[in-house]
Amino acid sequence: MSEDSRSGDPKSVARSRVPPNQSVTTSFYTLTAEAVPVVDTAALVVRFWGQVIAPVQMTWSELMRVPSRTMVADMHCVTGWSMLGTRWTGATMRDVLSAAGAELLPSARFAMVHCSTEYTTNVPLEFLLADDTMLAWEWEGMPLTPEHGGPLRLFIPSLYAWKSAKWAAGFEFMTADRPGYWESRGYHMRGDPWNEERYG
Numbered sequence: 001m002s003e004d005s006r007s008g009d010p011k012s013v014a015r016s017r018v019p020p021n022q023s024v025t026t027s028f029y030t031l032t033a034e035a036v037p038v039v040d041t042a043a044l045v046v047r048f049w050g051q052v053i054a055p056v057q058m059t060w061s062e063l064m065r066v067p068s069r070t071m072v073a074d075m076h077c078v079t080g081w082s083m084l085g086t087r088w089t090g091a092t093m094r095d096v097l098s099a100a101g102a103e104l105l106p107s108a109r110f111a112m113v114h115c116s117t118e119y120t121t122n123v124p125l126e127f128l129l130a131d132d133t134m135l136a137w138e139w140e141g142m143p144l145t146p147e148h149g150g151p152l153r154l155f156i157p158s159l160y161a162w163k164s165a166k167w168a169a170g171f172e173f174m175t176a177d178r179p180g181y182w183e184s185r186g187y188h189m190r191g192d193p194w195n196e197e198r199y200g
């Protein structure tokens with residue numbers, strides 16, 4: 001714990017919550033490398049393949065039966081903004097995987113997240129399976145808008161936000177790590193904001 005957060009001054013507490021060289025914003029920016037896709041929940045399928053016992057998939061209505069939870073967490077974009085205390089509703093990736101019947105092989109160590117667009121991002125398994133990593137469908141009590149990844153996006157508060165893939169559509173489990181969209185353009189393979197893992 002830092003000197004600042006022990007003093008009890010709310011401004012200092014907030015500062016200690018922000019990773020190095022980030023500044024706090026209150027506007028929900030939208031950052032997208034491509035055109036916003038139209039994703040129809042009636043046709044939405046999330047697929048799981050690669051290092052799994054058998055490939056499986058889940059429809060939107062199956063997903064809506066996974067125990068949901070609401071979580072307040074911070075979002076850190078590698079371009080320098082952090083949004084604190086945002087409220088997300090969805091299901092943890094762990095709960096989604098077990099509801100889908102996706103059984104990971106011991107050889108699974110990384111995941112490539114695929115989207116309805118061409119965007120991809122690679123995530124180490126321990127971050128994908130973290131307690132606070134979720135497949136989200138609501139933001140601040142409202143369905144996620146298309147711009148912010150609606151109807152369904154990944155949210156990984158413990159990594160820079162480029163890992164929080166919008167319009168999530170598939171999870172490919174891998175033995176060896178492989179770069180996704182931004183990672184193959186120089187971004188870090190892991191992206192931990194506390195270690196400032198911005199570029200590879």
Ligand SMILES: Nc1nc2c(c(=O)[nH]1)N[C@H]1C(S)=C(S)[C@@H](COP(=O)(O)O)O[C@H]1N2
Nearest residue numbers: 029030031032033077119148161162165166
């Ligand atoms: N499919 C997809 N997901 C994406 C991106 C993208 O371009 N395409 N941009 C990422 C980046 S860099 C950030 S900061 C966040 C931004 O989320 P927001 O647009 O909801 O603020 O989404 C991430 N997820």
Ligand SMILES: [Mo]
Nearest residue numbers: 031077078162
């Ligand atoms: Mo970002």
